Amino acid sequence: MAQLLDAGLQADRARLEEIIKRLHELTIRIGHDEMAQTVSDLRNRIFEPxxxxxxxxxxxxxxxxxxxxxxxxxxxxxxxxxxxxxxxxxxxxxxxxxxxxxxxxxxxxxxxxxxxxxxxxxxxxxxxxxxxxxxxxxxxxxxxxxxxxxxxxxxxxxxxxxxxxxxxxxxxxxxxxxxxxxxxxxxxxxxxxxxxxxxxxxxxxxxxxxxxxxxxxxxxxxxxxxxxxxxxxxxxxxxxxxxxKAPRLKLNNSVLTAQTINSRIADGLLLRRSQFEADTHFRQDIQQTLDEQVSQSNKQVDLMVENLLLTYDGITGQKLAELRSGLSMFGLVKRSVASTFGSTPSAKTWLENLARDLETDLNDKLRARLNDNVVDLAESIQQMVKTIDLKIRSSQTILSNDHEIFSSIAERRENVLRDLQDQFNRFVSKTENFTDEALFADRENLAPNLAAGGGIAALGVILMALSTLPVLDVTGGVLTTVGVIFAGFSTRGKRRRIVESFEQEIETGRGRLATELEDKLKVYISTLRRRIEANFGRFDEMLDREQKNLLILEGTHAEVDKELDELSQEI
CATH class of the missing domain: 3.40.50.300 (P-loop containing nucleotide triphosphate hydrolases)
Known part of the structure; x- marks a missing residue:
C-alpha cells in the first residue's frame, strides 16, 4: 500500500479526519448517539482499505x-x-x-x-x-x-x-x-x-x-x-x-458519506429552525394579543370614566342649581315664613335633605352606569384569556417527536407546551389570580360573592364590586361644609361661601372619582397582564436556550459543509 499513498493523499486524509472530527463533535452536541457512532466509525475507517x-x-x-x-x-x-x-x-x-x-x-x-x-x-x-x-x-x-x-x-x-x-x-x-x-x-x-x-x-x-x-x-x-x-x-x-485508485476512491467516498450525514443534519436543523420561528411567532402573537387587550381595556376604562363623569356632572349640576335657588334671599325668606306654619322644612333641614339626595342619586346612578360598563370590560378580558388559551392549544408543531435526529428536542418542546397548557388551565380556574388586594382594600366581604364563580368566570363579579368602593362617596365633604357654615348663613357672604364650598367639594369629588377609578382599573389590568405572562416563563426559557443552541449548531454545520465542499472539489 505504501507506494499507493502519495504525500498529497496523506495530507487530504489528515484534513478529512479533522473535518470529520468536527462533524463528530456536532453529532455529540446534537445528542444523537447512533449518528455520533456512525461518524466515529467513519473517522476510524479513513485509513482502512x-x-x-x-x-x-x-x-x-x-x-x-x-x-x-x-x-x-x-x-x-x-x-x-x-x-x-x-x-x-x-x-x-x-x-x-x-x-x-x-x-x-x-x-x-x-x-x-x-x-x-x-x-x-x-x-x-x-x-x-x-x-x-x-x-x-x-x-x-x-x-x-x-x-x-x-x-x-x-x-x-x-x-x-x-x-x-x-x-x-x-x-x-x-x-x-x-x-x-x-x-x-x-x-x-x-x-x-x-x-x-x-x-x-x-x-x-x-x-x-x-x-x-x-x-x-x-x-x-x-x-x-x-x-x-x-x-x-x-x-x-x-x-x-x-x-x-482504491485510496483515492476511499477518500472520495468518506467525503461523500460525511456530506450525506451533514446534509441530514442540515435538513433536521431546517425543521428545527422552522419550529423555533413558529414558536417565536406564537410567543410574539401572545404578547401582541396582550398588548392589544391592555390598550383596548384602558380605552374602555377611559370611556367608562368619561361616561361616569357625565352622569356625575348632570346630577351635581342639578343639585347646584337647587342650592343657588334655595339660598337666594327670596328663597330663604319664603322658606323661613313657610316653616313657621309647618308647611315647609327649615333651611337647615332642607340643606341636609339636599345633600342626602345628592348622595343617593350619585350612588344609585353611578353604580348602575358603572355596572353596565364593567360588564363590557369583563367580557373583553374574558375573551382575551380564552383567545390565549386557544392559541396555546393550537400552536403549530413542525418538528415531530419521531424525527430521526431531533426527536428528543421535539419531545422536550412537547412537554414544555403541555405544561404550559396545564399551568394556564390552573391559572384560569383560580379566582385569586383575578383579584387584587390593592384594588379591593377594606373589602372584607368580597370572597363570599365569588363563591358561585371561579377564576375567569368571576371577573364580572370582581369588577362590579368596584361600585361599592368608597371612591363613590363624594358627598361627605359637602355635608360637613354645609353643617359648619350654616350657623352663620344669614349674611349674603355666608350664603356665597356655602355655594362656593359646595362647588369646590363637588369638583374635588369629581377629580377623586376619575383618578381613583382610572388608576385602580388600569393597575388591575396591568397586574393581570403580568400574571398571564408569568405562565410563559418556562416556554420563554426554552426559546432562549433554543436560539443559542441553533446558532451554535448551524454555525458548526455551515463550517463543516464548507470545508467538505472545498475538499471534495480539490480531490
Whole structure:
C-alpha cells in the first residue's frame, strides 16, 4: 500500500479526519448517539482499505460469490444452512489467517490475500432474513462502505425486500452500487438476457443513471469453467478500484458519506429552525394579543370614566342649581315664613335633605352606569384569556417527536407546551389570580360573592364590586361644609361661601372619582397582564436556550459543509 499513498493523499486524509472530527463533535452536541457512532466509525475507517459490502436476499449466493471473487481455493465466507445462525463477516487483510468474534452478530476474518490489502469485504445476512438485529446491524455498515455489491438470483432478481433495501442505501446514502446476477448457470440464455435488462431498467427507475450489471456463476468460477462471468467483473474492479485508485476512491467516498450525514443534519436543523420561528411567532402573537387587550381595556376604562363623569356632572349640576335657588334671599325668606306654619322644612333641614339626595342619586346612578360598563370590560378580558388559551392549544408543531435526529428536542418542546397548557388551565380556574388586594382594600366581604364563580368566570363579579368602593362617596365633604357654615348663613357672604364650598367639594369629588377609578382599573389590568405572562416563563426559557443552541449548531454545520465542499472539489 505504501507506494499507493502519495504525500498529497496523506495530507487530504489528515484534513478529512479533522473535518470529520468536527462533524463528530456536532453529532455529540446534537445528542444523537447512533449518528455520533456512525461518524466515529467513519473517522476510524479513513485509513482502512476500500470496503465492499455484499448485500442481497438469503440464498442469493452471496457467500459463494465472495469465495469465488477472492479465489483463494478455500471457503472463506461460509453459507450457513440456517439463516438464524448467520452473522456479518468482515473479511480483511492479515499476515496470517485468524477469526475474531466481535459480538454474536459480527465476525472479523483476517486473511493473507493480496487483494485484501486494497479492499475489505463485508458479507451480510440476507435482506429478507427474519433474524432480529440482522438488518439493523447491516445498516450500520452501509454508511462506512465504499461500494455496495447487490447480489440477486439470476433466475429471479425482482424480490421486493432486496429492492426495498436498495432504496434505503441509494436514497439515504447515495452509495456507489453495482448489481450482480449470481448463479447464472441456473438460468437460460433468454432468462439471463431478460433479467439483465430488467435489473438495469429497475435500477434506472430507482435513480441509478448508468447502472452496472454483471452476470456470474460462482460454481463455474470455482470449477475453472470458461464463461463464469467473473472476468468482466474483476476487470471493472481493477479499472475502477484496485488499480491504484482504491485510496483515492476511499477518500472520495468518506467525503461523500460525511456530506450525506451533514446534509441530514442540515435538513433536521431546517425543521428545527422552522419550529423555533413558529414558536417565536406564537410567543410574539401572545404578547401582541396582550398588548392589544391592555390598550383596548384602558380605552374602555377611559370611556367608562368619561361616561361616569357625565352622569356625575348632570346630577351635581342639578343639585347646584337647587342650592343657588334655595339660598337666594327670596328663597330663604319664603322658606323661613313657610316653616313657621309647618308647611315647609327649615333651611337647615332642607340643606341636609339636599345633600342626602345628592348622595343617593350619585350612588344609585353611578353604580348602575358603572355596572353596565364593567360588564363590557369583563367580557373583553374574558375573551382575551380564552383567545390565549386557544392559541396555546393550537400552536403549530413542525418538528415531530419521531424525527430521526431531533426527536428528543421535539419531545422536550412537547412537554414544555403541555405544561404550559396545564399551568394556564390552573391559572384560569383560580379566582385569586383575578383579584387584587390593592384594588379591593377594606373589602372584607368580597370572597363570599365569588363563591358561585371561579377564576375567569368571576371577573364580572370582581369588577362590579368596584361600585361599592368608597371612591363613590363624594358627598361627605359637602355635608360637613354645609353643617359648619350654616350657623352663620344669614349674611349674603355666608350664603356665597356655602355655594362656593359646595362647588369646590363637588369638583374635588369629581377629580377623586376619575383618578381613583382610572388608576385602580388600569393597575388591575396591568397586574393581570403580568400574571398571564408569568405562565410563559418556562416556554420563554426554552426559546432562549433554543436560539443559542441553533446558532451554535448551524454555525458548526455551515463550517463543516464548507470545508467538505472545498475538499471534495480539490480531490
Amino acid at each position: 476500500f470496503m465492499f459490502v455484499i448485500v442481497g436476499e438469503v440464498k442469493a449466493g452471496k457467500s459463494s460469490f465472495v469465495n469465488a471473487l477472492l479465489d483463494t481455493g478455500e471457503e472463506i465466507a461460509k453459507a450457513a444452512p440456517q439463516p438464524m445462525t448467520d452473522t456479518i463477516q468482515q473479511i480483511i487483510y492479515g499476515e496470517e489467517r485468524r477469526e475474531v468474534m466481535v459480538n454474536p452478530y459480527l465476525k472479523k476474518i483476517f486473511l493473507p490475500v493480496d487483494i485484501l490489502q486494497e479492499i475489505a469485504i463485508v458479507d451480510t445476512p440476507g435482506t429478507n432474513t427474519i433474524v432480529a438485529h440482522h438488518q439493523e446491524i447491516t445498516e450500520q455498515f452501509i454508511p462506512a462502505s465504499d461500494l455496495i455489491v447487490f447480489v440477486f438470483e439470476a433466475k429471479n432478481p425482482y424480490r421486493q425486500s432486496a429492492w426495498d433495501f436498495f432504496q434505503y442505501i441509494h436514497g439515504d446514502w447515495r452509495k456507489k452500487t453495482i448489481f450482480v446476477l449470481q448463479q447464472k448457470d441456473l438460468a437460460t440464455e433468454d432468462e439471463l438476457s431478460v433479467n439483465l435488462g430488467g435489473v438495469a431498467e429497475k435500477a434506472k427507475q430507482e435513480g441509478i443513471e448508468h447502472p452496472r450489471v454483471f452476470a456470474v456463476s460462482a460454481k463455474q468460477e470455482q470449477e475453472g469453467m470458461y464463461g463464469s462471468g467473473f472476468g468482466p467483473l474483476r476487470q471493472y474492479i481493477a479499472d475502477n478500484i484496485t488499480g491504484g
